[in-house]
Amino acid sequence: MAELKVTTEHLKRAAYLYVRQSTLRQVAEHGESTQRQYALRARAIASGWPIERIHVIDCDLGKSGSSTTAREGFQQLVSEVALGKAGIVMGLEVSRLARNSADWHRLIELCALTMTLILDEDGIYDPANFNDRLLLGLKGTMSEAELHILKARMRGGQLNKARRGELEMCPPVGLVYRNDRTLGLDPDAQVQNAIRLVFDTFERTESAVQTVRFFREQALLFPRRLRAGPNKGDLLWAPPNHARILQVLHNPRYAGAFVYGRTRTRYRPDGGSSVVRVAKADWQFVMPGMYQGYIDWERFEANQRRLADNARAFGGERRSGPAREGPALLQGRVVCGLCGERMGVRYSQEHSRIVPTYVCQANAVRRAGWTCQTVPGKLVDAAIAALMIELLTPMSLAVTLEVQRELEARAAETDAARRQHVERMRYEAEIARRRYMKVDPDNRLVADALEAEWNEKLRLHADAAEDYERRSKQQAAALNAETRRRILDLAEQLPRIWHDSRVDVRERKRIVRLLIDDVTLIKAEKITVHVRLSGGATRSLVLERPLPIAQIRKFKPELVAEVDRLLDYYCDREIAEILNQNGWRTSEAKPFNLKKIAFIRGAYKLASRYDRLRHCGMLTTREVAARFGIAKTTVQEWGRQGLIKQCYADSLNRGLWEIPSNTTILKGRGGRRSRKPRTTSITAQLSG
Template sequence: MSTERYQKVTDDHLRRDAFLYVRQSSLRQVFENTESTKRQYALRERAVSLGWPIERIHVIDTDLGQSGASAEHRDGFQQLVSEVAIGHAGIVLGLEVSRLARNNADWHRLIELAALTHTLILDEDGVYDPAYFNDRLLLGLKGTMSEAELHVLNARLQGGMRNKARRGELELPLPIGLTYHPNGSVVLDPDQQIHASLRLLFDTYRQTRSASMVVRRFRREGWSFPRRIRRGIGKGEVHWGALNTSRVLQILHNPRYAGAFVYGRTRTGRKADLTNTQVRVAQSDWQVLIREAHIGYIDWDEFERNQVTLRQSANGFGSELVRGTFPREGGGLLQGRVICGRCGNRMRVRYQRVSGRLEPYYVCHDVSAHDAGKPCQSIRGRAIDGAIGALLLETVGPAAIEVALAVEDEIAGRIEQANSMRLKQLERARYEAELARRRYMNVDPANRMVADTLEADWNDRLRRLDALQQEHDRLRQSDHRLLGDEARARIRALAEDFANVWNDCRVESVERKRMLGLLIEDVTLVKSEKISIHVRFRGGRTTSLEVDKPRPMALVRKTQPAVVSVIDELLETCTDQQVASRLNELGYTNWQHQAFTARKVALIRTTYRLPSRYERLRSRGLLTGAELAAQLEVSQTTIHQWGRQGLLRRQIYGHDHRCLYEPPGDVVLVRGAGGSKTTRATVVAPATGQGAM
């Protein structure tokens, strides 16, 4: 060792401790690359030769198996930096700069602290004092080269992986339900329970178009779902548990289930705290996408339809409009297609129970949700749905069906092109099968190892040819049915039957929303004196409607003036019970379309301050039983008895026991039996008219 190196080590350095930092990048290197570890531990002898006693040489080896790309999770490096910062370290020993750090930020921070505390740095090449410019410059260059070396190594590894991924040969971890065959191909999991669970998940989503509905069905039926342990204890094992929405979404977003090989779906990013995170990449930016690379549970077309549905279902608050929200349960016909005419945000459907049934309301509460303000608009949806339904029935007519048939003719040409491409694919499959047959026929039968492989390949080609032939025949039959005269006749007949289908109570609201979505893009509502409805059809055509604003509940419950007038007229000659019976005979009902009763008539009479039957009779001068008994100087019992016998005229105003009597006429004496007693009586004509007995 040169004299200059000894001159850098001073008594001040020797009074402080020496710290040896030992690191390997991975646990595999720790177990396999043992020579590097021995060389790092051997640096203690260098420290002893420089004057440090062995007991004051501290070895920091807690970072064995940790990458040096970042100081994160490297507790040993953090401890070393702390010892340098507080001045406990006289010298830091490392086999090379890459052992200490492969990141310039971490490396220069250590150099800066070492320069401030006059701490030396030793590697395999020599001793450096960061306080000197030349040494600091050399250490900085070594750190840059170490970082560049890491970049080159990563670039080589990533380049090899990308090159292998472009061929679809890169072996990546497969999701549950897929596994690698011993020959390296991807096959379905042989476990039939796992296979059936995934099939059931995709089938349920195909029917419901809702991840939540898939979870509800699994939980309602008590089904479990598999999950494979990726790391740690039990790695590779399959555990069964409850299914949740995030798991369903993860499966639906994974293109491997559609038989596609994908590389570059995510990239590594940094958070504000410099920790790594995985950032999802848009499909258009994926580095590698190979469709039909292996067998899958669904095809690629269904996978793309699922992605469109999932994006539409992710509609949340905000001004961004999401087209064509998938129809869900509920009576609101315009769910997902209503736009507020005031603020331009999408309106949501809220259901409220009115008169025992759920009524849809279209509400724009974006302002209330974000700015704690009042909702822009809240409109009852029954009248609007009725107007849109009538407009739809007018639009879907024979002319529209003829336009659809014209489009069908254009599609027929495309179908013929697709059929031509399928024939070419079928011809190539026949050639490959024939080629495999010739290879098998030319092999020596005694060489069974080669013959068996060629025979298996021939059988595989034949199975593939048979599958293509069956698929071709099926598609040809489907195209023939689609373009046949019978199908066209059914389409024309639909113009006449559409109204019956639309108004059929057996048709679910979800199906009506789907039919509406084929023609209408969106509907804009503006609530003022009337409700303005602006409809935008698919293709750009627009139309406007107006409907009356729903009346307040107070007006809805208000009795019609005509009914009040009839009640006022009937009260002249009828009691409340008789008025209710007469109203029911005339076909009148209340606001709830219910029949009238005496109690309901009394409530209307009180509300509109109509004189009762009793008040009307009293205003005509009719007397009560007590008043007439006092006038005739007889008991009330006698008055009521004379009324029942028809000797006095009376008018019923309640039930049979509530009545009023007309004023008396001439009074005569009536002698009792045996002539022992006389009473006074009123001479009346036989009682006739309303209320007479």
């Protein structure tokens, strides 16, 4: 009956045998299934196809049939069917052709349109025939259901082992499976020290970026175990990056916990897949304390809270973040008392220094409205600093001792890491030496390569030892007895330490974050500061609003009165010198000069020294010359002879003269004045 379905039209076209195994392991171990698939060529020959028109497509060996993605052989088969080149398509069973109903029914549809037969181990089917098509569809559905059953069976066994905490998963670097299949710490001491140093540094700096920066500044390496390739299982040491440190900090297995369900696989429409991280609350199985870890579970959870808090600095709410550069003491801790949103920081220049301003821009950014309020940070920070000193002074000694212990522990950690690196370099150099000593000296091709490798290992060991010695001396100098003594001596001098310019602003911010949860600001006629401490207690401060810049730069009334008084006796330049000598300064704490005095006269409408002398009757050079009928040079000559007194002179060569009332001058011939008989009083001539 099956042979009746094969017609001459079918035999004119080619026969295609599709061969597939799901995995490479099946190809290697299940050879009988592969031979059975190749044996279908005999069925085609028996049905009338010549051997030269039977094409075998076996390039999909080792590939899953759940999708057509990456199955070039199946795509080739579909193309040949669609082009009408195939008379029959052969496969041992439906599951060999496809495990997906959509792919299987698409192939059936194409075979029905092109009058192509389908052959499996049970017989030959014509997709154009309803009964055959119904049977093929049922077989495809059963094949897909079979795949689901197999996966569910394997998934059930996997979940059952995970429920007991016995499921073996690839461990991260620093953890290895022992001979009894229990998970434990890597026996390599350098690997253990590198992992512990990551957690200790993060606990100290509270920032993953700062942890990476510490490793790079100290020239420390971090291990990575190769998972594939010819060197699978080997350790590779390299400077860590930010993503690598985050992987370590987020991995609960370092806390000795068995965790299953941290990720999920999602399949995309193009056939690919992506791995999605699952929130901690949705992890399927979490079993703390299943094996020895580098940290405990409480410390792991504290690290996760710190990382989540730091991540908020880059989210939409920007609620917190690690302590960063910038003088704003309350960065990430300020709340707007008007709208309840977090306030940002804006920096500006004031008197050649950077000052912060706390700004609430939530309404402006999200709703295109107005800025709620801006509060000068220099006032608030100063008040908070005073509060910190008040809170910290009783425990300053304990804080200082803790700082000393932290410095010593940090130095010990980095010293151990460098010492272990030197030991590893020495061991690798010794291994290279042994290889070289075992080679035949006459085999120069091998001996030269081993000798070069030995020399390279010796050079790396020498560089590592030199770097270790140099950095050890630097740390010893930084932590000598004198340094310890100075730390203890400064224990009771916390206010001076707080205001010391050498103290990094981030250290001050970390102290603030330890004691303060948030600070709410309300700016009205006065600035109200509500401080919520970590223990739940609250403090409220009321600060005076800063004066407007116009009032700050406005000259004091007593200064204006002093300038007004001095103008009766001195010019602008002389007044500036007198004010500077008496300790007067401008609003910017700068000395006075000629332009400043001129500005004060103009702003407060004070008569100048010149106008005041004119008001007192002083004459200009031109007026003296006109009154006495003499030349201007004669007026200057009289001044040099002391007959008249010059009481004012400026840069424009303008002079004012004072003529004493008891002075007489002699009038000579030709209208010239001389000291001869015929005296005339100057005052008389002026009055006449």
